[in-house]
Amino acid sequence: MSVMHNKSKLMMTSLLISFGLSTTALASEPTTASDENYDALKSEISELRDQIAIMQELLKQQGIILQDKVEPEVSKAEIQKLKKDVKKIAKVAKSAEEWKNTNSTVHLAGYASAGFSKQAGTSGSFSQAQFSPIFHYQYKDKVLLESEIEVKILEDGSTDVGMEYLTIDLVLNDYMALIAGKFISPLGQFRQNIHPSWINKLPSAPAGFGHDQAAPVADTGVQLRGAIPMGDSDMRANYAVYVANGPELMLDGTEIEEIATEGVTRDQDGKKVYGGRVGFNPIAKMEIGLSVASGKAAIALENDRSYNVLGADFTYQWKKLDLRGEYIRQNVGVLVSSAAPESWQWSSWYMQGAYKLPNNFEAVARYSDYDSPHASQDQRQLAIGLNYLFAPQVITKVSYEFNDGLAGTSAAANRIRAQIAYGF
Amino acid sequence: MRIYKTTYFVMVLTALAIIATSPGIATAKDAKPDAKNTTEVVKDTKGNFARGAKLWANRCSSCHNMRDPKDLTDSEWEATIMHMRIRAGLSGQDTRDILVFLQKTN
Known part of the structure; x- marks a missing residue:
């Protein structure tokens, strides 16, 4: 386009020069020139004037074309390019500022919940207010310190503070991390992955999966965990093996009242517990897990006795359906010299189905069955619930629990529960 | 019995250690573009969006x-994602892939 523009300028300049020369020539022509020559020159000048006018018009038109069509297109493209460049630069600048000279990252995660419960035959109460911050302090991609603090309000209004877990995780390579400290029990699935209120689809834990029931809660020791290489397939597998202090047995008269698995830092029997879980994902959105643990446990001031755990779990998602289930069993062996000499066993299982409904609603049903050595603790429960998701991590739940247990105990009383949970 | 269990646990740890030291397995920041790793490994250390x-x-x-x-x-x-790597038993490669996806779409 600029070449044409230059050509036009050249032509116009030539014409103007020709015109000037012609005019000069005409002015210097002697008055004695013939009328014929005069008329020819006059005609030529007129013709040149017309050509100049045409050229001027052409140039004017070209100017209009440049303004109306070419220049706006170029301008828009440039603006778009500039916008993209600015976005890129802004992101790079943000990233550079964020990570400049830092190998460490601090992050606060966690969850909180508030709840209401009403047991059949009693007046209800706003029974839950709990805050569980999780601190992450990461060094490069090699170390993670993580700790969850559980803060909750008790019935009398006092505040209970506990350390759910505290571990220092050393990433040894792509398939293994060493975890040391107090950790959530890797046995089974509910306690280590599902119990946070914003993940659990019902306001309560399945029967037998609460604290000091059939499912181990935590332990203190060291653990190796990670993924098992499976090649390029979509299959995945993971593992966790640990050695820890193990549980303590709580004596009540001539009975073992409960197995305390809160992750004590002492080891009364002096014998460790070894265990682990292997999880296998044969297809996407399905996992099957198997857990075992074995060791010794003891009542305070007594000799040790055998302690074993066996568990199996699965989870499967299909379209809007979420299915999961788990079985867990803890038992302690016979000890003749004990105040509670018999063998004792706690076991529980549950099956849960959840279905996502339109408009962010979700229906949930769960059946669980807890068998304890103590009849007053046995419980079979059917819980049905309806959830509304304000966001994927903000969930409101309403449920009704049909409970079957020893008559007259709280295990037998039906309940309605409501809860708001927020994961962050 | 106790010796048996201890031996069993040591064997498990040994097997895991073998996995841990398998060639081609390295953390993202250990791998260098000019190392004698394959091109694929170097690419993988950056994570894969898809x-x-x-x-x-x-x-x-x-x-x-x-x-x-x-x-x-x-x-x-x-x-x-580092937290989830530990909790869910993700491999380092899966972790990097998911991280790249999340960081490019946030």
Whole structure:
């Protein structure tokens, strides 16, 4: 386009020069020139004037074309390019500022919940207010310190503070991390992955999966965990093996009242517990897990006795359906010299189905069955619930629990529960 | 009995150690472009967006509702995914893939 523009300028300049020369020539022509020559020159000048006018018009038109069509297109493209460049630069600048000279990252995660419960035959109460911050302090991609603090309000209004877990995780390579400290029990699935209120689809834990029931809660020791290489397939597998202090047995008269698995830092029997879980994902959105643990446990001031755990779990998602289930069993062996000499066993299982409904609603049903050595603790429960998701991590739940247990105990009383949970 | 269990545990640890020291397995920041690793390994240390998207959809929903990538900043995702790597037993490669996906879509 600029070449044409230059050509036009050249032509116009030539014409103007020709015109000037012609005019000069005409002015210097002697008055004695013939009328014929005069008329020819006059005609030529007129013709040149017309050509100049045409050229001027052409140039004017070209100017209009440049303004109306070419220049706006170029301008828009440039603006778009500039916008993209600015976005890129802004992101790079943000990233550079964020990570400049830092190998460490601090992050606060966690969850909180508030709840209401009403047991059949009693007046209800706003029974839950709990805050569980999780601190992450990461060094490069090699170390993670993580700790969850559980803060909750008790019935009398006092505040209970506990350390759910505290571990220092050393990433040894792509398939293994060493975890040391107090950790959530890797046995089974509910306690280590599902119990946070914003993940659990019902306001309560399945029967037998609460604290000091059939499912181990935590332990203190060291653990190796990670993924098992499976090649390029979509299959995945993971593992966790640990050695820890193990549980303590709580004596009540001539009975073992409960197995305390809160992750004590002492080891009364002096014998460790070894265990682990292997999880296998044969297809996407399905996992099957198997857990075992074995060791010794003891009542305070007594000799040790055998302690074993066996568990199996699965989870499967299909379209809007979420299915999961788990079985867990803890038992302690016979000890003749004990105040509670018999063998004792706690076991529980549950099956849960959840279905996502339109408009962010979700229906949930769960059946669980807890068998304890103590009849007053046995419980079979059917819980049905309806959830509304304000966001994927903000969930409101309403449920009704049909409970079957020893008559007259709280295990037998039906309940309605409501809860708001927020994961962050 | 105790010796048997201890031996068993040591064997398990040994097997895991063998896995841990397998060739070609390295953390992202250990791998260098000019190292004698294959090109594929070097590429993988950066994470793969497409693989990450697929893994995010398949693995994260096993336990919880999937969070919007825009919920967290790049550095927050880094710590969160590190946490999930430990908790869910993800491999280093799966972790990097998911992280790349989340950081490019947040």
